[in-house]
Amino acid sequence: MGNPGGVSLVSAKEAPLSAAKCAAMRFQKSRFLHGYAKGKASWDPSYPAVAGILHHSHRPLLDVGCGVGLLAAYLRESGCTQPILGIEPDAEKVRTARDLVAGCYPDLDFREGDARSLPEFSGDVVLLDVLHYMEPADQRFVLESVAARIAPGGCALIRTTFRDSSWRYLATMIEEVFVRASGWIRGGHCHFPTRQEIETAFQSPHLSPSIRPMWGKTPFNSHLIEIRRAGG
Numbered sequence: 001m002g003n004p005g006g007v008s009l010v011s012a013k014e015a016p017l018s019a020a021k022c023a024a025m026r027f028q029k030s031r032f033l034h035g036y037a038k039g040k041a042s043w044d045p046s047y048p049a050v051a052g053i054l055h056h057s058h059r060p061l062l063d064v065g066c067g068v069g070l071l072a073a074y075l076r077e078s079g080c081t082q083p084i085l086g087i088e089p090d091a092e093k094v095r096t097a098r099d100l101v102a103g104c105y106p107d108l109d110f111r112e113g114d115a116r117s118l119p120e121f122s123g124d125v126v127l128l129d130v131l132h133y134m135e136p137a138d139q140r141f142v143l144e145s146v147a148a149r150i151a152p153g154g155c156a157l158i159r160t161t162f163r164d165s166s167w168r169y170l171a172t173m174i175e176e177v178f179v180r181a182s183g184w185i186r187g188g189h190c191h192f193p194t195r196q197e198i199e200t201a202f203q204s205p206h207l208s209p210s211i212r213p214m215w216g217k218t219p220f221n222s223h224l225i226e227i228r229r230a231g232g
């Protein structure tokens with residue numbers, strides 16, 4: 001077990017890197033996965049951003065499109081202790097998450113499933129880089145399902161690229177071609193939503209969405225949308 005209690009002996013600046021290294025250690029059995037996990041957890045700015053927002057939450061967390069469970073490991077290594085349920089349609093990734101991550105920390109569950117048929121749930125929700133694998137009508141449905149699962153006082157954190165005329169959008173599309181050619185993501189749709197489509201989906205007096213760039217040092221057009229539900 002890495003750091004289940006969240007006791008940190010490193011500085012605030014070093015903390016994300018330390019969490020990334022420890023989370024990546026879970027994948028040491030596979031050279032490829034270990035390299036992927038180390039790179040992703042160290043470079044992706046959404047991981048420390050999500051950990052920072054969820055750090056004090058005691059609500060359960062639904063991680064939609066959880067892949068191999070890297071975010072869950074990263075959150076635990078960052079001191080987040082809430083129960084986490086990961087949903088992922090790729091059976092092999094779910095097996096990896098169960099084999100390499102679930103047993104290392106308390107209260108982690110990984111299940112095969114799809115964003116279009118989410119289980120009943122109330123808490124916080126994360127959906128990082130998943131939306132564009134679905135067609136627009138499904139995206140609207142998934143955003144509604146996500147909103148319905150945010151507990152009073154809770155939040156949903158969605159990272160996506162916005163479809164626009166920027167060079168960053170072009171760079172993201174080129175990356176998608178390589179990701180698919182590598183076999184890491186298997187086929188399917190590639191339809192990035194516009195900023196307006198996302199904003200429209202969360203127009204409700206009970207929800208307050210805020211959007212900020214989340215590309216870090218990458219050339220991609222990534223943004224993090226934080227949707228808060230009033231109450232709690």
Ligand SMILES: C[S@@+](CC[C@H](N)C(=O)[O-])C[C@H]1O[C@@H](n2cnc3c(N)ncnc32)[C@H](O)[C@@H]1O
Binds near residue numbers: 064070087089115
């Ligand atoms: C780019 S990866 C991101 C993984 C993880 N969210 C992260 O940020 O580390 C996208 C994931 O979304 C999953 N995915 C694709 N279509 C999905 C769907 N309809 N419902 C849920 N997950 C899906 C893929 O299998 C893949 O694991």
